[in-house]
Amino acid sequence: MADKPSTDDILAKLRKEAQGGGGGDETPASAQPAAETRAPAPPAGETPTSTNDIMAALRAQGGKAASEPSPAPAARTGETPKSTNDIMAALRAQSGKGASPAAESKPAAPKKAGAPASLPDGEKPSVEEMLKGLRGEAKAADTAPAKPAKPTMPPLPTKPPVASKKKEPETRRNFLIALVATPFALAWTAFTASAGAFTLGLARFMMPNVLVEPPSTFKVGPPSDYPPGTVSTKWKAQFAVWLVHAEYEGKSLIYALSTVCTHLGCTPNWLEGEQKFKCPCHGSGFYINGINFEGPAPRPLERHAIRVAPDGMLEVDKSRKFQQELGQWEDGNSKVEVV
């Protein structure tokens, strides 16, 4: 490993250092199981590792405090510490004592420049500082040919000889068989196939057999139903159109306005008193001819195709729309002129 030490390495090294006082000759690999056999009280001078160990050590310490000259307030009273405060106090005192040699042995650990302020004396060095120190050491060690900082790892179990397979001639057939035949590949193949089938099944819903929609072409009655200067909201709920009979560019026209606001698609209301369409969502306003004048709507309401059917009725075709800003209102299909 030429670059940064991994977290595992750092942890192993930390553990090794922590064991330094009691069993310095032990390798970390063998020290770890020893710590896991949860001794009632770890030997003095050893930095406790797990919370359980800490609690156990503290209780034990509290009991035999008379024999141990510990500066911890809880230990001094000779009682078993009960409250969290006692435990914390004891911990601070102990860890300050236990960890300080480790911190001193690392001169490379720099104090953070932007840190709020230097930590009080006797405080445990933060994990960050420990890591920094270690990284610094590891970097320094990299320059030397021998790497003393690297912990000795237990030998890994030897890999089964997979490589021998490669000696067989690699053919296309072998590859295909391997792709399908191994259980792992088989599972993924099955999963992909079923997921694909499911997706196709979902896509089928995009093309329903029956569409319950109003027809796009419908008749709205004779032109005489729509007197000049009126907006009919009769067809708003069913077909989402207003039938308007108004003057536009000097001509008396009947046209079908879409009830979809050109800003964000809400349904505006026709306000008879103000003679305008007003959207309740963002306040867009449109004149009776559909031209936008208030609020954020960027363009006029859209028209749908309208014509006088052979039987004299007005017929609206919603499948075609006409936009004013594209000049489509000039189209004869967008309006019916009433003379």
Add this chain to the structure above:
Amino acid sequence: MDPHPDLTSGVVFGLGWFYLILFAMNACWVVRSYKQDGEMHLFGIEVPKASFWALYAALLGMVSIAHFTGSSQPDAFLIRMPEIFKDYADLTIGNSKLGPVLFFAGSIVGFVLMIVLREILVVPTVGWVLLNGSLLLLGLSMTDYDFRQIVAKPDNVPIVAMLFIVGYTTWLYFARAVDNDRRVKEGRPLYEEEHQEKILVWPDLVYSELVCMLVITAVLVAWGIALDAPLEEPANAAKTPNPSKAPWYFLGLQEMLVYYDPWLAGVVFPSVILGGLMAIPYIDYNKKGNGYYCFEDRWFAVSTFLFGFLPLWVAMIILGTFLRGPNWNIFGFYEYWDVHKLEVLNNVNLSEYFWLTLMGGAMPKVDPSAGAATQAVQILVREWLGIVLTLGYLVVLPPVMAATVCRRMFHRMGFLRFMVFSNLMLLMLALPIKMVLRWAFNLKYIVAVPEWFFNI
């Protein structure tokens, strides 16, 4: 009988409870003040400052009793918001031209004052006076029918609670930050160092979290029982509720949509907000302020964030909740939500201002039947001013900033970081700029290309 009574016996009785709680709070405050505030000279004698609070608390107690005893005759009850105040507030805030300007300017002024006067704001007595003032205003306003209709709506109750919580957390931040700023100035250790708040995860932290969980569950259950869910009629594509309001936390976005095209206010700006918040750690080069409250060490970062949060987000929620009524018109706090309120808001595009008003001619025509390239040229001719202004704002302004006001920042950040930073700042400021332009000049869009669904 009045169908919209300002006062009913239920309201008077409820307000009695409101003032009783206020009385109890202030009684506790009297004790605190007696212990901590000391005394002052008045007419040659030493008077404890707590006595003023005691007087105030006694007054509140009497007001509470008056509400309880007077609840049988609500029409004759005297403690109510003066009509003059209500009319004045509705004429100013409820005015479609003046209202939003006043509201937005007020929120900006309040924001600046909060930062400039933070040393005074964090005095506990000042905070208490502000809290009492806002609660009294709320209590008095509840005597108005239209105010009550909006504030007491089950939708809006949590928003009112949120306003007080935002106020408290902001105050708490400034209190801790000002304290630490003083400590740094005097060379004392920071509050966070002096009061180590480290505890064990098990059992201390886990138990506290358990208690919090239980309390919140209890509050939610009580809330769910007390306030009915505000359900409406079944959805109908042909009928949009009037006013149609987004969930309260999106009202800032909805307000943004009033000023910008949907693709900007609904897609680009929300993405920029999210991306920009994520980019803050990479833009920020200030190493100070890590792990402790402070203002002076990070005044720029804190002010920028608070500007984006308080006037541009929370104030927009208030505007959207309490001031926007039917047809998305502006209504005063005490105004009846009239669907037919008349507003004259003829909005005009910048290109129309330029060609029709300034040049006095006709708008250049865009031929819809022409090819895309021809149309593009025609649109460029029509909208050149807006396009130049927008490009100038987003492309020319950052280098100018780097060379002038943000010189040091540019050197610390480097080219790429500074460009990202300046564009994020400019995009954030684009909202208030557009709002002001809309209110002041009825400007609809700076660049308006409805042919291509592109408007800025």
